[in-house]
Amino acid sequence: xxxxxxxxxxxxxxxxxxxxxxxxxxxxxxxxxxxxxxxxxxxxxxxxxxxxxxxxxxxxxxxxxxxxxxxxxxxxxxxxxxxxxxxxxxxxxxxxxxxxxxxxxxxxxxxxxxxxxxxxxxxxxxxxxxxxxxxxxxxxxxxxxxxxxxxxxxxxx
Amino acid sequence: xxxxxxxxxxxxxxxxxxxxxxxxxxxxxxxxxxxxxxxxxxxxxxxxxxxxxxxxxxxxxxxxxxxxxxxxxxxxxxxxxxxxxxxxxxxxxxxxxxxxxxxxxxxxxxxxxxxxxxxxxxxxxxxxxxxxxxxxxxxxxxxxxxxxxxxxxxxxx
DNA sequence: GTATTTGCAAAAGCTTTGCTGCAAC
DNA sequence: GTTGCAGCAAAGCTTTTGCAAATAC
Numbered sequence: 517x518x519x520x521x522x523x524x525x526x527x528x529x530x531x532x533x534x535x536x537x538x539x540x541x542x543x544x545x546x547x548x549x550x551x552x553x554x555x556x557x558x559x560x561x562x563x564x565x566x567x568x569x570x571x572x573x574x575x576x577x578x579x580x581x582x583x584x585x586x587x588x589x590x591x592x593x594x595x596x597x598x599x600x601x602x603x604x605x606x607x608x609x610x611x612x613x614x615x616x617x618x619x620x621x622x623x624x625x626x627x628x629x630x631x632x633x634x635x636x637x638x639x640x641x642x643x644x645x646x647x648x649x650x651x652x653x654x655x656x657x658x659x660x661x662x663x664x665x666x667x668x669x670x671x672x673x
Numbered sequence: 674x675x676x677x678x679x680x681x682x683x684x685x686x687x688x689x690x691x692x693x694x695x696x697x698x699x700x701x702x703x704x705x706x707x708x709x710x711x712x713x714x715x716x717x718x719x720x721x722x723x724x725x726x727x728x729x730x731x732x733x734x735x736x737x738x739x740x741x742x743x744x745x746x747x748x749x750x751x752x753x754x755x756x757x758x759x760x761x762x763x764x765x766x767x768x769x770x771x772x773x774x775x776x777x778x779x780x781x782x783x784x785x786x787x788x789x790x791x792x793x794x795x796x797x798x799x800x801x802x803x804x805x806x807x808x809x810x811x812x813x814x815x816x817x818x819x820x821x822x823x824x825x826x827x828x829x830x
Numbered sequence: 831g832t833a834t835t836t837g838c839a840a841a842a843g844c845t846t847t848g849c850t851g852c853a854a855c
Numbered sequence: 856g857t858t859g860c861a862g863c864a865a866a867g868c869t870t871t872t873g874c875a876a877a878t879a880c
Contacts, residue, residue: 533854535860554844569862574845590747592802597754597844597870612798623796627788634784640812641769641778645749648805655797690879692835711869726837731870754845754869 521546523603526585540564541576551589551600551620577601584644592651594618608632608646614654621654678703680760683742697721698733708746708757708777734758741801749808751775765789765803771811778811 523546528534544561545552552560558573580586580601589600592613610628612621628648636643680703685691701718702709709717715730737743737758746757749770767785769778785805793800 533859535854537861567862571846571863572861575860578846588750592804593745599844610792612792612796614798615801621796621798623792625788625791625795627784627791631782631784631788634782635767635769635780635807638782639769639778639780640815641771641807642810642815643807644772644810645808646806647749648803650792650798650800650803652801653799658797658799690834692879694836724837728838728871729836732835735871756869 523580523585527580527583530583530585532579532583537561537565537568537572538576538579540568541573542580545580545586545601546603551591551602553598553600555598557601587645587647589647590649591620592649594651608648610648610650612650612652612654614657615651616653616657619654619656680737680742684737684740687740687742689736689740694718694722694725694729695733695736697725698730699737702737702743702758703760708748708759710755710757712755714758744802744804746804747806748777749806751808765805767805767807769807769809769811771814772808773810773814776811776813 521543524534524539524542527538527542532538540561541557544557544564548557548560554570554573554577557577558568558570561568561573577586577588581588585604586601587604589602589611591600591611592615594613594615595618607624608628610623610625612623613619614621632643632646635641635646678700681691681696681699684695684699689695697718698714701714701721705714705717711727711730711734714734715725715727718725718730734743734745738745742761743758744761746759746768748757748768749772751770751772752775764781765785767780767782769780770776771778789800789803792798
């Protein structure tokens with residue numbers, strides 16, 4: 517176990533009915549070393565409970581999203597139109613997705629916090645969700661094959 | 674005509690073959706008073722050229738996106754999984770979408786520009802696209818029906 | 831004249847839904 | 856015991872693709 521089950525505890529605290537499927541899904545999201553889309557989440561969760569259905573995955577995602585317990589990402593649609601999920605943390609972070617190699621890096625900054633405050637204050641806008649996603653070329657890809665962006669496509673497959 | 678055809682001119686400058694369909698689509702995006710999704714763009718563009726096909730819309734969007742001439746938005750998926758498009762402007766802006774009434778407000782800030790610089794510098798990341806989307810409650814909805822968030826759902830239908 | 835683009839129609843990909851039986855409290 | 860949830864399968868919505876005919880330069 518990589519950390520204590522914050523998400524699970526929080527779900528429980530909110531009075532969410534904890535079925536065995538939800539438990540498996542929540543634990544899967546919490547333990548995932550990378551961002552999972554619905555299909556990947558289903559596959560991973562089935563290792564804990566083989567009978568989980570796709571519909572349950574989507575319904576649980578929806579529930580957790582509405583409760584503000586998880587956030588939804590696109591990762592700039594670098595690999596299709598899927599959505600990815602992660603536990604919402606107290607400090608929002610930025611996702612940098614490399615359009616060449618697909619690597620995702622997270623980044624936090626006090627400047628981002630300040631910007632959030634400014635957005636809320638100047639627009640009198642009550643922020644519920646915020647998502648800052650960046651697409652571009654990571655330092656590794658920029659360094660390795662400067663003029664040769666084709667190969668990386670094959671490398672991702 | 675609301676402004677001069679910047680997008681059209683830019684497309685031409687890049688050597689994009691300007692077919693009549695592309696012209697109609699580009700002009701439609703440029704003149705739209707709101708953010709259009711693919712279906713709405715198709716419907717609007719057909720007023721200029723009734724024979725335009727859905728496939729052409731998607732192919733043109735793809736082309737313009739790859740050229741960095743338009744940006745793609747989700748508007749926090751407040752109305753389903755569509756994507757919305759807008760002309761890319763020199764100054765990136767933030768989209769605030771009200772989850773109650775669906776209103777979209779744009780916002781720019783020097784702080785956002787500074788944050789972009791910081792992201793690029795600290796991660797040695799070559800930013801190609803950046804998208805900051807915010808979901809929450811706009812001041813109008815907060816003021817009008819503070820404790821009664823149910824009705825607005827019906828109002829949007 | 832030649833390379834690109836279009837329209838059409840079919841399919842693909844991701845997500846949602848109705849309904850019956852089952853599980854949590 | 857009651858209320859809400861899960862599984863199944865089918866449909867929904869948005870987007871993509873193959874191919875022959877049409878179009879731009």
